[in-house]
Every structure is written in structure tokens, then in C-alpha cells.
Amino acid sequence: MRKVYPILLTVAGSDCSGGAGILADVKTACALGVYAASVVTAVTSQDSRGFFRSHVVSPEVVEEQLRTVLSDLRPNVVKIGMLGSEENVRTVARTLRDLCHAPVVVDPVMGSTSGGRMLDESGVAAMIEELFPLSTVVTPNAPEAEALSGCRVRTVEEARLAACRLQTCGPEAVLVTGGHLPGEEVTDVLCAGLNDVVDFHTPRIATRNLHGTGCTLSSAIACMLAMGHPVKKAVGCAISYMHNAIRAGADVDFGFGAGPVNHGYDPVPMHICELKY
Numbered sequence: 001m002r003k004v005y006p007i008l009l010t011v012a013g014s015d016c017s018g019g020a021g022i023l024a025d026v027k028t029a030c031a032l033g034v035y036a037a038s039v040v041t042a043v044t045s046q047d048s049r050g051f052f053r054s055h056v057v058s059p060e061v062v063e064e065q066l067r068t069v070l071s072d073l074r075p076n077v078v079k080i081g082m083l084g085s086e087e088n089v090r091t092v093a094r095t096l097r098d099l100c101h102a103p104v105v106v107d108p109v110m111g112s113t114s115g116g117r118m119l120d121e122s123g124v125a126a127m128i129e130e131l132f133p134l135s136t137v138v139t140p141n142a143p144e145a146e147a148l149s150g151c152r153v154r155t156v157e158e159a160r161l162a163a164c165r166l167q168t169c170g171p172e173a174v175l176v177t178g179g180h181l182p183g184e185e186v187t188d189v190l191c192a193g194l195n196d197v198v199d200f201h202t203p204r205i206a207t208r209n210l211h212g213t214g215c216t217l218s219s220a221i222a223c224m225l226a227m228g229h230p231v232k233k234a235v236g237c238a239i240s241y242m243h244n245a246i247r248a249g250a251d252v253d254f255g256f257g258a259g260p261v262n263h264g265y266d267p268v269p270m271h272i273c274e275l276k277y
């Protein structure tokens, strides 16, 4: 009997303040009992007050990291966050098509809430063209869903329409998150086909500690997929982890501004799976 860890491979940018990007992905994986490996695509300078600068890693270095990890490990899931350039989008898509058949969760990161630009228009077009067809779940927030679909997304009904339109571009499922929409309740909308749309409702928590929520949710979905859950169950469990992590960090003072969620509010030990071959 061989024993293995469920493995998440995150391909994303680093956030030196630790609330978003690769650090959020790794903290989420640790809290959920999943092993995390990472490919760094950009180095960003930011803190709780704002986004200062981003230094994009070259496609050669991104490809080298990806090929090295994949020559040794077989991730159970790949999570893609900030890629930083059109070249990085195309390189990651090509390398995954060549070397990896794990489910892919794409957080279509274009900019941070605090104002940093993370992917230009040609990069976004390449993401739709090359990464959407490879993906199991894509997780835009409302402004990202607007930019990707070209439709207004200011209500839950518009979020449903955008999710369905984006789902026809190739992903198995699209989750449009509702945190940016108004209302006492947050409604996230999952579309896995025209007749397969589900809403997830959670009470809204009043806090400014929401830095890195997009990265955290998409990583939590990826971890749930790595543990073998089907898409709807994975999304439901991830939303509930995210809600609890926001609540657990809601009244904590952090730096001078917007703090992170409390990733480790209830950590579980690393899962070990037994393989019969």
C-alpha cells in the first residue's frame, strides 16, 4: 500500500503582505490538510494599504518551474491565479496540456481591489482562449465577470447570465462570486450548464479584512477537488470555509488597512491517502 498526500499546485503571484496570492493559496491548503507546491509567476509589492508594483517572471522561468514540479509530482489539482502576461498565460496553458491532466481551477485575476493591474487585455483574451477550455472551475468576481463576458453584472440575475455565457467558453463550471454585489446576503452563482445553475447564500460580514478572498476561495475549491469531491460539493464546502475564515478574522487589527482572512481558524492535519497499487 502506498501512502500519498493530496497535492495542490498553485501557479500564481506572490503578495509580500501574505494575505493574497501564493501565500493565501498555501495557507488555505495547509488549513484544509492538502500539500501545496507552487510556481511563482510574479512578485508583487503591496501591503494592507495598497498595491505598489508588480514584477512579472519571464515565461522561460515559469515554464522551468512548472516542468520541474511536474517531472516529479502528480498534483491532484492545479490552481491558477495571477499570471502577469499574455506569454505566461500561453506558456502555462501549453505546458499543462503537455504534462498534466489534473483538474484546473482558474481565478481570472486581472487587478487587485486596491488598484494594481495584473493582466492586460491581450492576456485576458489569451486566458479565455487557452485556459478556459482546460478548466474545471473558473471563479470570477462580479467586476471580472463583467470584463470577461462584456455583460453588466450588478445583480444576481445578471451574475447568472454572465456565468452561463462564460461557461459556454469551455469551463466545466463557472462560479461568479457575489461579494461585490449589494445586499445583506452574499449570493454566489455556479453555472455548470444552461439548465444547471445553483445559488449559494451566505450572510454578509461587515469587515474590511477581505484582502485575498478571491485567492482563498479558489484555492479552497481546488483543495476540495483534490480530495475527490465533485464540483458542486467542492464549491459549497469552499464557500463555507471562506465564510468561517472571514468571520474568524473580521475584528482583528492588521497593519494600517485591509487585513487578510483567518485562514487557519480550524486547521486539519494533512490528509494521507492510501493507494492500492
Ligand code: PXL
Pocket (backbone or CB within 6 Å): 012, 013, 014, 015, 020, 021, 022, 044, 046, 081, 082, 109, 111, 112, 113, 212, 213, 214, 215
Ligand atoms: O486576489 C487577486 C490577487 C491575486 N494574486 C495576487 C494578488 C491579488 C490581490 O491582491 O496580490 C498576487
